[in-house]
Amino acid sequence: MNKPIGILLMAYGTPRSLDEVEAYYTHIRRGNKPSQALLDELIGRYKAIGGVSPLNEITDEQARRLEQTLNAKGSQYKVYIGMKHAEPFIADVVRRMADDGIAEAVGVVLAPHYSTMSVGVYTKEAQEAAKAVGLEMKCVSSWHMQDAFLDALEARLRDALERFSEDERRQLKVVFSAHSLPERILALGDPYPKQLLETSQALAERVQIRDWQFAWQSAGRTAEPWLGPDLLLVMDELAETGYHAMLSCPVGFVADHLEVLYDLDIEARQHASQKGIHFERTASLNADQRMIDALVAAIHEVEGESHFTGAR
Numbered sequence: 001m002n003k004p005i006g007i008l009l010m011a012y013g014t015p016r017s018l019d020e021v022e023a024y025y026t027h028i029r030r031g032n033k034p035s036q037a038l039l040d041e042l043i044g045r046y047k048a049i050g051g052v053s054p055l056n057e058i059t060d061e062q063a064r065r066l067e068q069t070l071n072a073k074g075s076q077y078k079v080y081i082g083m084k085h086a087e088p089f090i091a092d093v094v095r096r097m098a099d100d101g102i103a104e105a106v107g108v109v110l111a112p113h114y115s116t117m118s119v120g121v122y123t124k125e126a127q128e129a130a131k132a133v134g135l136e137m138k139c140v141s142s143w144h145m146q147d148a149f150l151d152a153l154e155a156r157l158r159d160a161l162e163r164f165s166e167d168e169r170r171q172l173k174v175v176f177s178a179h180s181l182p183e184r185i186l187a188l189g190d191p192y193p194k195q196l197l198e199t200s201q202a203l204a205e206r207v208q209i210r211d212w213q214f215a216w217q218s219a220g221r222t223a224e225p226w227l228g229p230d231l232l233l234v235m236d237e238l239a240e241t242g243y244h245a246m247l248s249c250p251v252g253f254v255a256d257h258l259e260v261l262y263d264l265d266i267e268a269r270q271h272a273s274q275k276g277i278h279f280e281r282t283a284s285l286n287a288d289q290r291m292i293d294a295l296v297a298a299i300h301e302v303e304g305e306s307h308f309t310g311a312r
């Protein structure tokens with residue numbers, strides 16, 4: 001009996017309790033401990049969303065559904081979760097895959113758009129770990145234009161537009177957003193901004209949204225400049241130009257987590273009400289079957305490229 005093909009589903013990770021936040025944040029900052037002020041601010045944000053983030057439960061459900069969907073036609077796939085900033089870390093999980101006898105694997109990140117600073121980091125970690133244990137690891141680089149991914153987001157946009165009155169929809173701005181990155185990626189020709197605009201443009205065409213723009217959010221607090229304009233700044237400009245309705249569609253995030261539940265639902269919503277703007281946000285995809293179908297399609301595309309001889 002053939003060994004199953006391993007699927008390494010990679011996610012950002014999240015602290016399991018407030019006392020894990022310091023170690024987690026230090027890991028995100030590549031080993032540099034945050035100042036007490038920065039740590040208190042992050043802990044405050046977790047407290048504001050109820051203490052911990054739902055990200056782990058959502059990642060587990062995404063993995064369960066992905067394995068179920070992949071094996072629907074009797075194939076043999078085994079899905080493993082590897083995290084970037086929390087246990088179980090990517091490299092440890094790749095070693096566990098090899099110990100389980102997995103010889104071929106496909107890695108995919110729960111981030112649809114490629115950047116050297118996000119998906120590139122996950123992929124490098126996974127492939128270095130795979131090489132060390134003699135496991136063949138192919139990785140999906142991006143899945144931002146998969147039809148099923150766009151179908152899911154199109155449905156979310158149509159639902160959210162219903163939450164505005166006829167009148168508001170006459171002058172409403174749809175703002176697509178994603179996690180900002182340090183500006184220096186532009187000089188590197190990183191595809192992240194272009195891919196985000198491709199997804200945004202495709203959605204605007206599907207839903208016939210004429211009045212839309214792209215904004216960055218959740219920029220890190222580091223010395224160097226991060227991509228802008230920031231969502232809050234865009235909101236100020238909307239208020240100054242007479243907008244009273246804005247729909248936020250964070251296309252760069254696939255799950256409810258702190259940078260949606262706090263940065264958008266608390267911070268951006270507060271800012272909007274101070275500006276007299278009716279703020280709504282599209283619901284996150286989380287374990288939506290169409291998003292899972294997009295992951296499956298992206299995995300099969302990479303398998304096709306690599307002509308895996310493994311189980312089907």
Ligand SMILES: CC1=C(CCC(=O)O)c2cc3nc(cc4[nH]c(cc5[nH]c(cc1n2)c(C)c5CCC(=O)O)c(CCC(=O)O)c4C)C(CCC(=O)O)=C3C
Pocket residue numbers: 011012013014015028029042053054055110111117118119179180181219220221222252253256257258259
């Ligand atoms: C607290 C926290 C959560 C936890 C949420 C929870 O517990 O619910 C979270 C989640 C996420 N963050 C995400 C994306 C990114 N976050 C970045 C950078 C940063 N995040 C930070 C904080 C957080 N982020 C911080 C302090 C930085 C700046 C680092 C620095 O000071 O240098 C960067 C820039 C590159 C890098 O620096 O990694 C990206 C692309 C994604 C999307 C999926 C993905 O891309 O994996 C998710 C789920």
Ligand SMILES: [Fe+2]
Pocket residue numbers: 179218259
């Ligand atoms: Fe982040």
